[in-house]
Amino acid sequence: MRDQKEQWLAELLRLADGDEGKKTAKQARILEAAIDMFATKGFAATSTSEIAQKAGVAEGTIFRHYKTKKDLLLSIAGPIAVKLVAPFLMRDFAKMLELPYERVDDFFRAVAKDRLRFARGNMKLIRILVHEIPFHPELLEQAKTLFRDIVAARIQKVIAHFQSLGQIKEEQPWIIMRTAASLFIGLAVSHLVLMPDVPFDEEKEIDRIVDLLMHGISPRAPE
Numbered sequence: 748m749r750d751q752k753e754q755w756l757a758e759l760l761r762l763a764d765g766d767e768g769k770k771t772a773k774q775a776r777i778l779e780a781a782i783d784m785f786a787t788k789g790f791a792a793t794s795t796s797e798i799a800q801k802a803g804v805a806e807g808t809i810f811r812h813y814k815t816k817k818d819l820l821l822s823i824a825g826p827i828a829v830k831l832v833a834p835f836l837m838r839d840f841a842k843m844l845e846l847p848y849e850r851v852d853d854f855f856r857a858v859a860k861d862r863l864r865f866a867r868g869n870m871k872l873i874r875i876l877v878h879e880i881p882f883h884p885e886l887l888e889q890a891k892t893l894f895r896d897i898v899a900a901r902i903q904k905v906i907a908h909f910q911s912l913g914q915i916k917e918e919q920p921w922i923i924m925r926t927a928a929s930l931f932i933g934l935a936v937s938h939l940v941l942m943p944d945v946p947f948d949e950e951k952e953i954d955r956i957v958d959l960l961m962h963g964i965s966p967r968a969p970e
Contacts, residue, residue, distance in 0.1 A: 773802070773804050773808060774812055776802040776803060776804065777798065777799075777802045777804060777808070777809055777812065777813075777819070778822070778823065779802070780798045780799075780801035780802035781793075781798050781802075781819050781820070781823060782823055782871055782872075782875065783801065783871065784797055784798055784801060785820065785823070785874075785875050786870075786871035786872075786874040786875050787874075790816070790817075790820055790882070791882075793816075794816075795809050795810070795816050795819075798819070823875065850914065851909040851912075851914040851915055851961075852957050852961055854905060854909070855927060855957050855960060855961075856953055856954070856957050858927070858931065859931050859934065859953045859956060859957065860949075860953060862931055862935065863931075863934065863935055863939075863949065863953075866935040866939055867935075867939060870939060870940075899921065899924065902920075902924050903920040903921060903924060906920040906923050906924060907920050926960065927960055930956050930959065930960055931956065934952060934953070934956055938952070
């Protein structure tokens with residue numbers, strides 16, 4: 748992990764200092780190595796000896812700072828992740844949701860572009876959370892709280908606004924939000940995870956996704 752750090756990593760290392768004072772260089776290397784290994788191999792398949800080797804420290808050094816391997820995971824994706832991801836996730840996203848979009852398709856297009864950019868810049872974080880949340884109740888509960896209280900609440904207000912303007916059908920806002928999220932997440936996964944080396948025209952792909960969201964897959968009646 749000597750290449751350029753992902754956008755969130757330096758902030759995570761800063762937050763990880765907590766009340767203990769600044770992390771030593773060894774501790775920072777342990778966190779970086781663990782992030783890289785957990786994102787690449789997953790938590791279960793990664794041993795502390797592999798993390799130690801990648802970090803260039805003795806395995807005992809890890810256990811001086813973290814009682815177990817799970818403690819190390821939670822120091823990355825647990826309480827710190829809540830302090831980091833919530834504001835980081837919403838830092839620019841919240842501003843975007845407050846912009847005065849006149850058309851709902853422009854809003855959905857902006858959301859798709861913003862989240863694709865976020866996913867592209869934070870793939871290791873996303874891999875860790877996707878890999879580990881199903882197996883660690885603590886992380887699942889934090890993710891649910893983050894989504895319910897911060898993300899969903901704001902987006903549902905925007906959807907209700909466009910429903911009041913007659914631009915979205917009268918359906919429960921969370922169903923519309925879930926449908927849009929499924930399409931946008933599918934776009935990010937297919938191009939950033941499954942086919943990262945296949946070039947694609949981002950603008951055209953997003954336009955197609957938004958068109959499907961707004962009009963469905965049934966053929967349109969001739970005008």
